[in-house]
Amino acid sequence: MAATNLTTKTFALPWLARALDWLSGSGIDRIAGGLAHALLLPLLGIGIFLLLWSAGAAQVQTSLGQLPGPAQVWEQGQRLWAEHRAERGREAAFSERLDERYEKAVAAGRSAEDLAKIRARRYTGNPTFVDQIWTSLITVATGFLLASIIAIPIGIVCGMNAAFYAAMNPLIQIFKPVSPLAWLPLVTLIVSALYVTDDPLVSKSFLTSAITVTLCCLWPTIINTTVGVATVDKDLMNVSRVLRLGWFKQTVKIILPSAMPMIFTGMRLSLGIGWMVLIAAEMLAQNPGLGKFVWDEFQNGSSNSLARIMVAVLVIGFIGFLLDRGMLMLQRRFSWDKDAILR
Amino acid sequence: MQSFLKIDHVGITFDTPKGKLEILKDIKLDIAQGEVVSLIGHSGCGKSTVLNIVAGLLRASEGGVLLEEREVTEPGPDRAVVFQQHSLLPWLTVYDNVRLAVDQVFGRTKTRKERDEWTRHNLALVHMEHALERRPHEISGGMKQRVGIARALAMEPKVLLMDEPFGALDSLTRTHMQDSLMEIQARLNNTVVLITHDVDEAVLLSDRIVMMTNGPSATIGQVLDVDLLRPRDRLALAEEPTYHHYRAEVVKFLHERHDKPRLVSSNPPQQEPRALPLAANG
Numbered sequence: 001m002a003a004t005n006l007t008t009k010t011f012a013l014p015w016l017a018r019a020l021d022w023l024s025g026s027g028i029d030r031i032a033g034g035l036a037h038a039l040l041l042p043l044l045g046i047g048i049f050l051l052l053w054s055a056g057a058a059q060v061q062t063s064l065g066q067l068p069g070p071a072q073v074w075e076q077g078q079r080l081w082a083e084h085r086a087e088r089g090r091e092a093a094f095s096e097r098l099d100e101r102y103e104k105a106v107a108a109g110r111s112a113e114d115l116a117k118i119r120a121r122r123y124t125g126n127p128t129f130v131d132q133i134w135t136s137l138i139t140v141a142t143g144f145l146l147a148s149i150i151a152i153p154i155g156i157v158c159g160m161n162a163a164f165y166a167a168m169n170p171l172i173q174i175f176k177p178v179s180p181l182a183w184l185p186l187v188t189l190i191v192s193a194l195y196v197t198d199d200p201l202v203s204k205s206f207l208t209s210a211i212t213v214t215l216c217c218l219w220p221t222i223i224n225t226t227v228g229v230a231t232v233d234k235d236l237m238n239v240s241r242v243l244r245l246g247w248f249k250q251t252v253k254i255i256l257p258s259a260m261p262m263i264f265t266g267m268r269l270s271l272g273i274g275w276m277v278l279i280a281a282e283m284l285a286q287n288p289g290l291g292k293f294v295w296d297e298f299q300n301g302s303s304n305s306l307a308r309i310m311v312a313v314l315v316i317g318f319i320g321f322l323l324d325r326g327m328l329m330l331q332r333r334f335s336w337d338k339d340a341i342l343r
Numbered sequence: 344m345q346s347f348l349k350i351d352h353v354g355i356t357f358d359t360p361k362g363k364l365e366i367l368k369d370i371k372l373d374i375a376q377g378e379v380v381s382l383i384g385h386s387g388c389g390k391s392t393v394l395n396i397v398a399g400l401l402r403a404s405e406g407g408v409l410l411e412e413r414e415v416t417e418p419g420p421d422r423a424v425v426f427q428q429h430s431l432l433p434w435l436t437v438y439d440n441v442r443l444a445v446d447q448v449f450g451r452t453k454t455r456k457e458r459d460e461w462t463r464h465n466l467a468l469v470h471m472e473h474a475l476e477r478r479p480h481e482i483s484g485g486m487k488q489r490v491g492i493a494r495a496l497a498m499e500p501k502v503l504l505m506d507e508p509f510g511a512l513d514s515l516t517r518t519h520m521q522d523s524l525m526e527i528q529a530r531l532n533n534t535v536v537l538i539t540h541d542v543d544e545a546v547l548l549s550d551r552i553v554m555m556t557n558g559p560s561a562t563i564g565q566v567l568d569v570d571l572l573r574p575r576d577r578l579a580l581a582e583e584p585t586y587h588h589y590r591a592e593v594v595k596f597l598h599e600r601h602d603k604p605r606l607v608s609s610n611p612p613q614q615e616p617r618a619l620p621l622a623a624n625g
């Protein structure tokens with residue numbers, strides 16, 4: 001069990017060790033490398049990658065021109081940011097104008113109906129790159145939370161009840177390997193069929209993407225929760241029996257805390273999968289988000305498109321990394337297993 | 344006189360892939376209140392199994408256990424167990440580990456404040472009051488074992504069951520732990536059943552030493568009354584001829600009469616397991 005993991009103890013300076021761990025992504029070689037491992041080697045790796053990239057990119061001619069190197073990508077990154085700012089500026093100007101018109105209309109004593117019409121006007125610009133990032137983040141968070149809310153209870157019951165597990169296991173095994181791209185048409189049709197309201201709280205495309213994410217996020221969490229709950233240390237269960245803890249107390253005080261590290265591991269895997277799935281789903285279904293951004297740029301086919309797609313790729317990777325670290329931090333915060341390995 | 348804890352012709356048979364395997368046979372033992380009894384025997388003979396039956400964690404196939412004339416049918420806090428691997432909940436602090444037991448046992452009879460005091464009192468008994476807020480992975484093996492003992496004591500059990508409580512400790516720590524166990528037992532007059540591999544520990548701590556034969560079908564081979572005055576002092580005992588006599592008795596039992604030339608392991612013995620005819624079970 002992790003409690004016996006002696007490599008990272010709280011001796012000396014835990015925060016410093018943790019910080020170095022974080023930077024290097026590894027605690028094993030800390031002693032050997034010190035600062036070199038913590039900072040220099042990762043920077044060296046990135047440096048070499050950038051060099052190879054720019055040298056290699058110069059050799060490749062595509063139908064959209066030369067493959068962009070780091071410099072072009074950086075430039076496009078800044079452009080995307082600038083476009084976002086400009087769009088925001090236009091939006092602010094629009095709402096300012098709208099306010100002015102409204103005031104005037106009020107002063108002119110126009111009817112309440114007219115006033116409401118003016119108020120109801122919305123700015124209809126194109127979503128920028130940054131907007132798409134937000135859309136994707138919100139979608140993945142929704143899908144992931146929904147999956148966790150469903151998967152953790154199912155996993156707990158599976159782990160505690162062998163009969164239920166035997167019944168669930170074939171379903172889990174069959175649905176687990178299904179690709180999101182196979183779910184997508186089904187989900188799209190079902191959402192269109194069932195989600196019919198005049199005043200939708202959320203858009204259909206959002207729901208489709210989120211549910212697709214959910215369907216792919218369920219399985220790692222269910223499986224890991226089941227294993228965590230089913231493999232509670234026998235001695236600890238004996239402690240619970242000697243104390244005559246009731247069913248509820250036993251679940252809350254012994255089984256759940258003991259399974260917590262596994263539950264978090266499952267959730268971390270799920271979130272990683274969910275993020276990958278989401279991009280694919282958005283791309284295929286033309287649902288708003290980063291995936292659609294990539295697809296649109298691909299269809300657009302301007303000379304900058306490749307560089308912009310690469311910006312998106314890097315951003316997708318970086319966000320995936322941040323999500324993973326975020327989950328780890330949550331795990332550190334809420335799980336007793338403080339030795340969870342940072343990788 | 345009726346005995347306090349009575350192990351009455353207990354036998355147990357496990358179902359194994361190779362058939363039925365009788366591990367214990369005809370174990371009978373009467374233990375008085377306040378008595379310290381140790382079980383000694385070769386690895387794998389069934390000592391833990393005896394203890395688990397007394398604890399109620401396992402059901403005997405034959406016979407039964409009576410505590411104050413009531414049959415033991417399930418585990419309970421009146422028979423607190425100190426496990427070999429301390430078994431503290433790793434997500435709780437030292438204090439909370441003991442407090443969980445206190446709340447469970449005295450939740451109805453003591454006020455919140457009394458339970459807090461009782462928790463601290465028991466941790467003070469084992470000299471752990473300085474580490475209340477630490478978690479199990481932050482304290483040493485000996486400290487963990489002490490917290491395990493404090494948790495067991497805090498239940499005010501009728502019987503304290505200890506499965507090789509000091510087996511995993513270095514010899515210096517073990518010495519300390521034995522001394523504090525003797526001191527606490529003298530003060531509270533607990534009834535203790537203790538499993539040990541250590542002959543010196545058995546003689547030092549026990550009023551009686553129960554020596555078990557090798558399995559399968561292990562049973563009690565010999566019972567040795569240890570008639571040494573309490574409080575016992577290990578240094579003084581070292582000079583005492585009777586101490587060495589008792590020690591020699593146990594060693595003789597373990598090594599001459601029952602150390603058959605085979606590997607000592609916690610697995611079923613290398614010889615053919617005694618498979619009972621299935622018909623015997625209906």
Ligand SMILES: Nc1ncnc2c1ncn2[C@@H]1O[C@H](COP(=O)(O)OP(=O)(O)OP(=O)(O)O)[C@@H](O)[C@H]1O
Pocket residue numbers: 357358359366384385386387388389390391392393558608609610611612
């Ligand atoms: N549930 C079980 N099913 C089958 N065999 C079992 C079971 N539990 C214990 N045994 C067997 O019973 C025998 C006695 O086990 P036990 O753990 O009581 O020995 P022990 O005397 O405590 O040994 P040690 O000193 O190594 O702790 C062993 O041979 C073990 O393999």
Ligand SMILES: [Mg+2]
Pocket residue numbers: 390391392506
């Ligand atoms: Mg044992």
